[in-house]
Amino acid sequence: MKQYEAVIGLEVHVELATKTKIFCGCSTEFGGAPNTHTCPVCTGMPGSLPVLNKKVVEFALKAGIAANCKVSRYCKFDRKNYFYPDNPQNYQISQLYLPICRNGWVEIETSAGKKKVRIHEMHMEEDAGKLIHDEWEDCSLVDYNRSGVPLIEIVSEPDMENAEEVIAYLEKLRCMMQYLGVSDCKLQEGSMRADVNLSVREAGTRAMGTRTEMKNLNSFKAIARAIEGERERQIELLETGRAVMQETRRWDDNKESSYTMRSKEDAKDYRYFPDPDLPPIHISEAWINDVCASIPELREEKQERYQKKYGLPAYDAGLLTESRALSELFEETAKVCGNAKKAANWFMGEVLRLMKEKSLEPEQLRFSPGHLADLILMVEKKEVSAQNAKRVFERVFEEDIDPVAYIEEQGMKIVEDTSLLNDVLNRILDENPGPFSELLGGKEKVFGFFVGKLMKELRGKASPDTVREALAKEIVKRS
Amino acid sequence: MSKMIDEETIENVCILAKLSLNEEEKKKAREDMQRILDYVEKLEELDTGNAEPLSHIFGDKNVFREDIVTNDDAREAMLFNAPRAKEWQYQVPKTIL
Ligand SMILES: [Zn+2]
Numbered sequence: 001m002k003q004y005e006a007v008i009g010l011e012v013h014v015e016l017a018t019k020t021k022i023f024c025g026c027s028t029e030f031g032g033a034p035n036t037h038t039c040p041v042c043t044g045m046p047g048s049l050p051v052l053n054k055k056v057v058e059f060a061l062k063a064g065i066a067a068n069c070k071v072s073r074y075c076k077f078d079r080k081n082y083f084y085p086d087n088p089q090n091y092q093i094s095q096l097y098l099p100i101c102r103n104g105w106v107e108i109e110t111s112a113g114k115k116k117v118r119i120h121e122m123h124m125e126e127d128a129g130k131l132i133h134d135e136w137e138d139c140s141l142v143d144y145n146r147s148g149v150p151l152i153e154i155v156s157e158p159d160m161e162n163a164e165e166v167i168a169y170l171e172k173l174r175c176m177m178q179y180l181g182v183s184d185c186k187l188q189e190g191s192m193r194a195d196v197n198l199s200v201r202e203a204g205t206r207a208m209g210t211r212t213e214m215k216n217l218n219s220f221k222a223i224a225r226a227i228e229g230e231r232e233r234q235i236e237l238l239e240t241g242r243a244v245m246q247e248t249r250r251w252d253d254n255k256e257s258s259y260t261m262r263s264k265e266d267a268k269d270y271r272y273f274p275d276p277d278l279p280p281i282h283i284s285e286a287w288i289n290d291v292c293a294s295i296p297e298l299r300e301e302k303q304e305r306y307q308k309k310y311g312l313p314a315y316d317a318g319l320l321t322e323s324r325a326l327s328e329l330f331e332e333t334a335k336v337c338g339n340a341k342k343a344a345n346w347f348m349g350e351v352l353r354l355m356k357e358k359s360l361e362p363e364q365l366r367f368s369p370g371h372l373a374d375l376i377l378m379v380e381k382k383e384v385s386a387q388n389a390k391r392v393f394e395r396v397f398e399e400d401i402d403p404v405a406y407i408e409e410q411g412m413k414i415v416e417d418t419s420l421l422n423d424v425l426n427r428i429l430d431e432n433p434g435p436f437s438e439l440l441g442g443k444e445k446v447f448g449f450f451v452g453k454l455m456k457e458l459r460g461k462a463s464p465d466t467v468r469e470a471l472a473k474e475i476v477k478r479s
Numbered sequence: 480m481s482k483m484i485d486e487e488t489i490e491n492v493c494i495l496a497k498l499s500l501n502e503e504e505k506k507k508a509r510e511d512m513q514r515i516l517d518y519v520e521k522l523e524e525l526d527t528g529n530a531e532p533l534s535h536i537f538g539d540k541n542v543f544r545e546d547i548v549t550n551d552d553a554r555e556a557m558l559f560n561a562p563r564a565k566e567w568q569y570q571v572p573k574t575i576l
Contacts, residue, residue, distance in 0.1 A: 018546050025549030034567045035554040043557055054543035076534050083497055085571045131574060134565070141568035269495055279539035 001239065003203035006231045007211075008166055008196060009120075009158035012173060013151050014183045015127065015191035016059045021148035022126050023050030023093065023278075028150075030189060034143035042126075042148035044089030050277050052077075056124055056150040057100070057281060059182040061291045063152055064101030064122045066176055066298065071288055075100045076280040077124075080270045085142050086128040094153075096272045099123035100281075106176070107300075108168040117169050118157040125151050152182075158197065158208070163224040170194060170220065179298050179324045184363075187218050196227060199244070200234045209234070210244040214258060216251050226251040230258065302327055310340035316348055326351075326362035329369050336373035339380070346376060350390060354397050367400045375403040382463045388412045414463045421470055424457050429474065440479050447471070484512045 021028055024041035040048035064071060075098040079091040104119035129147040131140050154173065160166050174185040174192060185192035199211035214230055217223045229251075234244050249258040297305070299321045306317035321327045330347050334340035351372075355365070375393055378384045384392070384407050392412070395401045407413050428450065429436050439446040454467045462470075489509050493500055500508060554567050563570035 020546050020548050025544070025547065027548045027550070033554075035557060035569075036552040036567075037550070038557050039550045039553060040557075051542060051544045053546050055546035057543070081495075085569070085574050132568070133573070134570075137565070137570075138573055139565075140571050140574045141565055142571055143568050269491075271495065274534055276536065279535050279537065279542045282540045 004200045004231075004235050004238070005203045006161055006198055006200050006227070007158045007208060008160040008162075008198050008227065009211075010154075010156045010160070010166065010169065011195040011197070011213075012154045012156075012170065013127075013193040013195075014063070014154065014173070014177055014185060016056060016150040016152060017181065017183050018053055018055045018059065018150055020053055022053050022056050022124070022150035023148055026148065030191075032145055034141075035145060037145045038147070042088075043144050044087075050093065052278060052281070053150065057283075058291060059150075059180075060100045060122060060124050060152050061283070061288065062180045062295060063154070063177060063182050064104065065288070065292055066180055066295055067101075067104040067106050067119050067122070067154070067173075069101035069104030069119055069122060071101055071283055072098055073283050074098065074280060075283070077275040077278045078272045079275045080272055082270060084128075085140060086131050086147070088129065088144060088147060092126060092128065093275055093278070094125035094272075095123035097274070098280075100283075106169070106172050108165060108172050110164045110168050112164075115159075115165070117159045117165075120155045120157050122152050122154050125153060127151050158199075158211075163227040166194075166196065166223060166227060167220050170223070175299055175322070179296060181296075181324075187220070190218070193218070194223060196223065196230070198227065198230050198234070200231060200238065209238075210246050212244065212246065213248045214251050215248060215261065217253075219253075222251065222253040225253065225256055226258065229256060233258075296324070299327075306340075306344075310334070310344065312341070312344050316344055319352070320344065320347055323362040325365065329362070329365060329367075332369035333372045333376070336370050337376040337380075339376065342376050342380065343373070346372060346393075350393050351397070354394065365397075367396050367398075371396045371400060371403055378404065378407065382416075382465070383407070383414050384412055385414065385463060411459060415461050416463070416466055417461055421454075421458065421462050421466065424454060425470055425474055428453055428457065429478075436478075439475065482516060484509050484516065488512075 015028075018028060020026060021037075021042055024039050026037045026039050026042055029037065041050050061071060075095065077093050078096045080094045080096070081091045083090055099121040101122040102120070104122070105116045106119065107114055107116055109115075127146050127149040129142050129144040131142055134141050156169065160169060170192075177183040177185050177192075183191055187193070194217055196214040196217065197211050198214065199209035201207060201209045212230060212234070214226050217226055230249070237244050245260075248261040250261045251258045302321045303314070303317040306312045306320060307314060312320070320330050326347070329351075330343060333346070334343040337343055351365075354360075355362070372393070375384075375389055375396060379386055379389045388407070392401075392403050392406060392410075395406065396403055432450075432453075435446045435449060439450065450471055451464065451467055454471065455462075455464060458467070486505075486509075489500075489505050489512070492498075492508075492512075493505075558564045558567065558569070561569050
């Protein structure tokens with residue numbers, strides 16, 4: 001059998017996190033009752049006038065600049081015409097001729113190393129409504145709450161070869177959008193959607209094969225399976241002397257196979273033309289500069305800084321920067337307690353462990369970094385045992401309690417009270433002459449027995465280290 | 480001579496615009512479209528080599544609104560014109576993807 005390679009390009013739709021829709025003052029809030037966020041504009045009533053949400057342009061610029069794109073200083077909207085009930089105007093307002101950003105790239109990292117994936121363009125457009133099938137009356141029901149929610153479509157060049165690269169690219173975009181605050185990119189909720197264009201060719205050749213477009217991919221796993229499935233399907237066709245048809249296919253993740261949605265023959269003719277309702281957009285140098293200044297430190301820069309400035313291992317820096325929310329909590333904790341390494345240890349250990357145990361996303365964390373910092377400082381000053389500190393942190397993590405007050409209340413605070421320690425030590429040794437003589441006789445195990453007894457009696461008023469030290473001194477003294 | 484509007488073009492436009500025309504109407508539509516093309520051809524006689532492409536008739540630019548919610552729940556008014564509605568949704572013929 002010949003060797004084949006896949007050539008993959010992606011069209012990614014990202015829903016922007018604006019408060020209102022792209023062309024009207026309706027809320028974009030997710031999950032409202034049907035048609036509660038609609039108005040004459042987003043339901044396509046005749047005579048209504050769309051007015052562009054400035055934030056959409058800002059968000060698109062942010063995304064484009066972060067992805068190293070060239071900004072079109074002059075851009076405008078076009079109408080893409082098609083009839084479908086989820087599209088009440090019978091056209092979608094999009095950008096064909098002059099998209100807001102072009103010619104960018106992002107760097108991805110896979111097991112094969114680093115690689116650049118080029119971005120062909122990014123454009124702004126509106127989302128469509130939602131259709132539900134009504135079995136009872138055998139009809140469809142339409143909810144226009146999502147109609148007019150702003151999207152950016154990010155079109156890559158066909159620079160990817162396998163599922164691992166595609167997923168690395170999507171993760172990269174998602175992380176970037178989340179850091180920029182322009183989208184939460186949740187595949188399950190549909191705020192990030194990917195269509196995969198794939199063709200295969202004989203390894204080493206340059207000519208492109210006929211490609212198909214795959215839709216309905218709503219998880220990273222589904223994307224990986226769909227890519228593998230489509231690659232094999234196309235190779236099978238070529239191997240048996242048949243041709244790949246240019247078509248749009250819909251992936252069924254339950255059946256792990258795809259079927260034809262529409263072929264080239266009935267491919268749609270969208271008859272794009274400039275939207276006369278929307279005046280063009282001029283993007284000034286000053287505007288671009290403002291947007292550049294508003295771009296926060298992104299993941300790669302953070303990772304580098306954590307390694308250089310805090311001396312963290314690359315692995316830790318990677319995990320701590322996976323989300324902006326987590327990295328901000330970490331940085332604030334490190335700042336307050338003044339010890340980034342110790343803070344990192346707590347995050348890598350306890351914070352990640354509890355997040356996993358309670359299946360929480362970084363955005364859902366509610367503890368204040370100041371409280372974790374207080375706890376770290378108390379452990380450092382040996383005011384609480386490491387074991388107790390972990391227990392206290394569970395309460396901080398869940399209820400954001402004040403650890404200093406709590407430790408005091410619970411009597412967990414270690415007070416190095418030497419006279420109390422000496423009193424208790426002497427009493428215990430006197431009360432247990434048998435074991436003590438064994439200890440003097442060199443029986444190491446009995447040492448632990450005495451430490452345990454002392455700790456119990458002192459109820460955390462002394463640290464284990466101090467107790468061990470005092471006991472050792474007493475042994476020397478009495479032997 | 481401008482491009483001739485043929486039978487096939489009319490059929491295609493009918494499909495795209497979801498129109499079902501009878502023979503009489505098709506003939507009329509073909510004549511109308513031909514007249515439009517002839518008119519555009521007339522315009523092409525002008526030398527526009529030095530003119531900037533026009534993308535918007537008013538010459539406006541950067542007309543924006545702020546990202547502030549201004550609309551309340553108006554589904555009652557919105558659905559008032561719907562020929563059929565069910566459970567606050569527009570009811571349409573069965574449409575499958
Ligand atoms: Zn609206």
